[in-house]
Amino acid sequence: MAVDSMVRVAIIGSTGYGGVELIRLLQAHPRVNITSVISSSSAGVPISKGFPHLTNIVEQDLDDLDIEIIARNADVVFTATPSGVSTPLVPKLLQAGLKVIDLSGDFRIKDGEVYEQWYKHPAADSAYVEQAVYGLSEVYGDEVLGVDFVSNPGCFPTATLLGLIPAVEAGWIDTSSIIIDAKSGVSGAGRGLSLTAHYAEINENLRAYKVNRHQHIPEIEQVLSDVKGEQVTVTFTTHLVPMTRGIMSTMYAKVTGEHTQEEFVELYREYYKGRSFVRVRDNGVWPATKEVSGSNYCDMGFQLDDRTGRITIISVIDNIVKGASGQAIQNLNLMMGWEENLGLGYTPVYP
Amino acid sequence: MAVDSMVRVAIIGSTGYGGVELIRLLQAHPRVNITSVISSSSAGVPISKGFPHLTNIVEQDLDDLDIEIIARNADVVFTATPSGVSTPLVPKLLQAGLKVIDLSGDFRIKDGEVYEQWYKHPAADSAYVEQAVYGLSEVYGDEVLGVDFVSNPGCFPTATLLGLIPAVEAGWIDTSSIIIDAKSGVSGAGRGLSLTAHYAEINENLRAYKVNRHQHIPEIEQVLSDVKGEQVTVTFTTHLVPMTRGIMSTMYAKVTGEHTQEEFVELYREYYKGRSFVRVRDNGVWPATKEVSGSNYCDMGFQLDDRTGRITIISVIDNIVKGASGQAIQNLNLMMGWEENLGLGYTPVYP
């Protein structure tokens, strides 16, 4: 492949788990050159020093954040930055003529007041929030085609929305009855040190956190409301599970009308036809998180309870791949007009 | 303490996790002598051979199952046997004049048809099922006082019912809206070999199982219906979490009437007043499973969501202690008229 057909990519926030996963996936992508890995806190140090698994694979030094230099050396930037950092940064990158895929939550919530209520700091410039296309690829993929700026979905919203949207759109579930019991591996807490993620505190332990207060709630509600055409409010609880990777979203809702479990399977298979990263399991089979580990898949299964009239929907992803970096690359593919699974054909690592 | 004031105890099913936990707890109980540890499959072998942690602590050989001998050497029998084994066994033990605490599910479900529907094998003799007192100690402790036969609750029902009963009894939640998302450590699957409990299959993995089909569902519904005075049906999902011990039950229900979160805390504290094994956490605090590990505590916390009108109740236990062997000893204490926490004052092992 000719060098000039390669897209040049810079990664800001390369020393977080989302950042190094972007590196793992992008360094094998057939149409991407990583031209800069950026971390202002560690500039000048080889990235393999802090991440020895990259020894001999990525031997670049970490760069400082300099938008002018980035603009010269890159076509696309991934911002794997904490919430609040992207708010002022992304507009500058866009103004410099770069395409941007933002992995923070700063451009996902369309209503600035709602953002500030849940995120507890000022919202981004509304013009840019408007411009950002919400990159839930299997649902909004068409809108991503050819755009310059994508706001990449959160990990919990990805697993949850992919599991709910077909039923909500079909009107098969009562949206006032939705309860989401979500569970995440500890890598979701990031690489920043905290007692919560201290090994001896969370190993052999199971903990609920941010009950009813997680900042992914407005993101889920915004999309469901959009799909439904009216305000949807959900109950949403998150748990920290003693494993490194993986998210499971267990969702409960009242079924409206008469629909069998098998019909749910068919509805979802039809909805996700042609989208290779969603795997709707056979009737009566539910996925486990390890079955998607290291890959960009979102697997799901259903159980309808005749006794209560409720459907249980179980959806799993790898939080760092489909829940972050993998989906970001899927969005890159869509932005560039490539096949959405280009460079993402990883078989899950099992066991 | 004089030897003749000691109660002589036999344990049937000593080579399962429930059985060895009974041994761990009972060998330190001030009023109990373990006179026989029984396992027909391993009779004649020292129990410390299969469980080296008991070396020099319990050096008895495992005995074969002989009711006559048990009746001579023991006053009380714990049957930590699989479901189906207790069905014919327990009546014989009772007929031989022994007191029995049964840890299987065979005598918990009062309606034989319901039992057979969920357990898939014949129900026990209804006379004995009637006789069995359901030993959820904090709720039915008074009924256990002085009786000869207690049916010990299941692990999931213990965590779940202790978390729901005060609110159901008070009429503060809509019983038609109850959804229970339960999670268990892998020891709950027992010591019998299975692919589900094979290390490389469940480590770094999270898996739902028996969705809407767990045999603990009728047990939960029977008790809630009893408390409510009308049929209660629940949605109940179980998950296997990569840790050895611990159960968390995350419960969701619509609140009826006007009740604050703080009032829930107060309601529960009042309900469990004087019952030292239930610890209702302060308003806004939720327990984690490790905080009760190795102990007989059941800890709980609440979160009321004004946006949806739903309360989230989180209840945790050690599945082998309060969910099995610890509660069985609590029931022994109540049967014998002792303090319910005698020999059970273990501080959780942390970290």
Place this chain on the structure above:
Amino acid sequence: MAVDSMVRVAIIGSTGYGGVELIRLLQAHPRVNITSVISSSSAGVPISKGFPHLTNIVEQDLDDLDIEIIARNADVVFTATPSGVSTPLVPKLLQAGLKVIDLSGDFRIKDGEVYEQWYKHPAADSAYVEQAVYGLSEVYGDEVLGVDFVSNPGCFPTATLLGLIPAVEAGWIDTSSIIIDAKSGVSGAGRGLSLTAHYAEINENLRAYKVNRHQHIPEIEQVLSDVKGEQVTVTFTTHLVPMTRGIMSTMYAKVTGEHTQEEFVELYREYYKGRSFVRVRDNGVWPATKEVSGSNYCDMGFQLDDRTGRITIISVIDNIVKGASGQAIQNLNLMMGWEENLGLGYTPVYP
């Protein structure tokens, strides 16, 4: 790439961890078509039924073992079979004109008596044992070029030999002083059920096993003796560590003559020059198992103790990749005259 340039591969023993890892790696190999996945015990069942992570990726049914059919449909066979099964099977495959890469230990030990002493069952036909080239790629890669039959090294020998051979060949360590303390993740015990690999027994546990008796000892000694030109005998202990993947071999030996730690680093870098899968870490840095997880790398580091005159060599691999399936594919590449890292360029999955 034209279809006729593709090599057709069959995998015998597709339902073990080595087998499914071969599938994960080979299905992305640019010059391989998997034409048959074979498991006599599960023939007729889709492989994705037992391994749902392969859903939509490998949807073939498992085939029965029929050498005639294999010979028609495949050019190369991987035998990921238990020890004892390959003994009679491999000669038949070779006679049928197939190339074979055997992952069992049945053709590694040149001396049949030694084999029988450690493996406790009859040795394979010595003619075939002689024919088998021992595929420790970085050491014997030249001998593998173009051959029809490779005996793939064991997991512990791979980590250990790569860590010892350069020093032994250079005469820098006293071969009578070698002590190897090896540690393995639980996947090394395979997918067969056993109490040893039962989750609740090995989680939060660390256990030594087969101390001085592991069947990989004669394999290590055979190669070291070959390199040294005289009989080498080692002390070798294996431990089971509560993690799924990974092997670490911590090796101790007396240094002969005057050599600095840095010189060891240089010696090894020189020895492995051009072999991309061995990464000798910088002076004073030791690798951790997760830093090679999911990849074909073998990383190593050194620490020389001036106080005792001993060198500590630490070598890590992913037991299922470089310790089994990855190295087997590396051998395929060498047999076929391709680049040794073709289709194996996986960045380790971290975290």
Place this chain on the structure above:
Amino acid sequence: MAVDSMVRVAIIGSTGYGGVELIRLLQAHPRVNITSVISSSSAGVPISKGFPHLTNIVEQDLDDLDIEIIARNADVVFTATPSGVSTPLVPKLLQAGLKVIDLSGDFRIKDGEVYEQWYKHPAADSAYVEQAVYGLSEVYGDEVLGVDFVSNPGCFPTATLLGLIPAVEAGWIDTSSIIIDAKSGVSGAGRGLSLTAHYAEINENLRAYKVNRHQHIPEIEQVLSDVKGEQVTVTFTTHLVPMTRGIMSTMYAKVTGEHTQEEFVELYREYYKGRSFVRVRDNGVWPATKEVSGSNYCDMGFQLDDRTGRITIISVIDNIVKGASGQAIQNLNLMMGWEENLGLGYTPVYP
């Protein structure tokens, strides 16, 4: 038991893992009252706030460090403080008339220069170092009887020395050949935040650390030299294992003279006769760490290799119990002239 027969105990450093384990064990000790739990960094806060597992069990507020107040309210002080903090603190406590059991390493190394070389900060006042009795209970228990100041051994030295001393004393092993490959659970790294103990970094990972440089090396050598009557130098490597609790020390040495494996078992059983916390396993059986978890046991096993003339000795402890807080209480018992196992009769928690 009359209140005035109770010993009043204060714990300094109550918010580390050693401190809370002291609380777990001491609150059930029949002759101890915990009168003060001290942590200058969290004074005024209930200890159960940071350690919710202590809810309703220990509801005291954490006290500030005030020696005068301690001296009024306590008879004995445990200093579970980091190295360097005890150096100036312990002399003041002793001068105030308190008995002290110090869990830091500050008073273990008799030679101040050696201390400073390994610990990298100034040694304690040599008069106090001299006064400190090294509390390896099974070896130096007699010297602890009735003294006022005990220096509690480190975790690695406890497992290692108990495993080596009988053979060294008997002259059965060549002390110049000793190699110690030690492995620890992550709680050994303490509660202080670090990337090393960050869940996603050490879960599913195995890492060597401080190879040849661990500050427990001079402690081990000092005692072995004392036992042997001449300078002993060892090779010692530590590894971090993905589990919370447990230490295994795998030790290798050349056997001198003719001794069978069984004779080693007998030698050790004889040596530890009457010391209930050491369990020498039957010939051919090696212990696993979980078999002592939560208890004060040190279990050991042996394997003699006729091929190499080396003995492999495997010794396991719970690092927080026998490796720290449990042994500290054992020393308290000895100081007070009580049975050494008073209040320490915990059966290991299994599984």
